[in-house]
Amino acid sequence: MKKRVLFMIAILVVAGTFWGALDNIHPFGDVPVAPMDDYYIENAQQERSVNNVVTAVVFDYRGFDTLGEAAVLFTAVCSVLALFRKGREGQ
């Protein structure tokens, strides 16, 4: 019971900080200035000859992120295979 009260207080504290952050964030639909994204949108077609700017960012400008992501997926698949491997019935 004491733990539930503690959790409720923690949720209220987090909600208060969230409500305070809502005043400082920029308004919806009004991005201040984004030089990097404007560069991507203007130069993706002539530098990389690709129409889809999101794909250009994912696979080219930030390809290293995608490498890590593919590694994460590979690791997760290996973990699931290791958890459900044969021979676990005996344990």
Next chain:
Amino acid sequence: MTGNAPFLVVGIIFFLGLYAILFERNLIKIAIGISLLEASANLLLIVLGYRSGGSIPIFTLAGEVRTMVLPTPQALTLTAIVIGLATSALLLSLIMLLYRHYGTLDVREIRRLRG
């Protein structure tokens, strides 16, 4: 404040997920709460990169475009979605093995039957 309604939706989803993690006792419901937290993080990234009146950042058959939304948050969200999928698969597998070992999904029961 009404202009910030999408941020408010992010907050509502976030706190629903937090409530599910802290107060639910079924492991499947806790996994659903973690998925809700991931969804709120993805929605926050998408909402942060929106320009009013902007179209998707794809030039194929785009027509007359004036502004485009920011592509980088969308790319990062794509990364986050795949990582969330991998996390969910691993989480559900572990829950299946816990159920097989203990015969229950209640966290209190699992704590009581520990060892």
Next chain:
Amino acid sequence: MNPLSVVVRTICDIFTWFIGIFGIYIIIHGHMTPGGGFQGGAVVATMMAFLLVSHGGKKTLSFAKPGLYTAMETIGLLVFIGAGLFGITTTFFFNFLAGQGGVFGATVPIGPNSGVLNSAGTISIMNMAVGLEVIGGLSLIILYMFKGIRLFDNAAESGETGHDR
């Protein structure tokens, strides 16, 4: 799981091909339209869940080949790293094929256009590699989690349980 009724099985037999073709379309048009390797791979991997639900475990597990999916996943990841490594003379993940002509190197006109299929250099190759990896990985996850359900059956010899007709 027992197989579902003959109506469901017939409809699933027809529509799995459409799901596969749609996923491959999403993968190879990843640099022109919304989509890409991950999304198309997830769509293709839905095929496995579809077959497991409609045809039941016994028949699907008899023709599904986990070795093939493991090979697809590994080859996809290796091709992805290799395509990034070939541009190492400039930087890692440099797009050395874009705008050079050839199969992958066509240039696109600046501004809104109707799309050129054989453009985008290594981005197209990486889309296919990641699509291959995601197809293999998600199919393996679905298959092995389904096999994990069977571990619960204490009376596995007495036939499968659940899923009333």
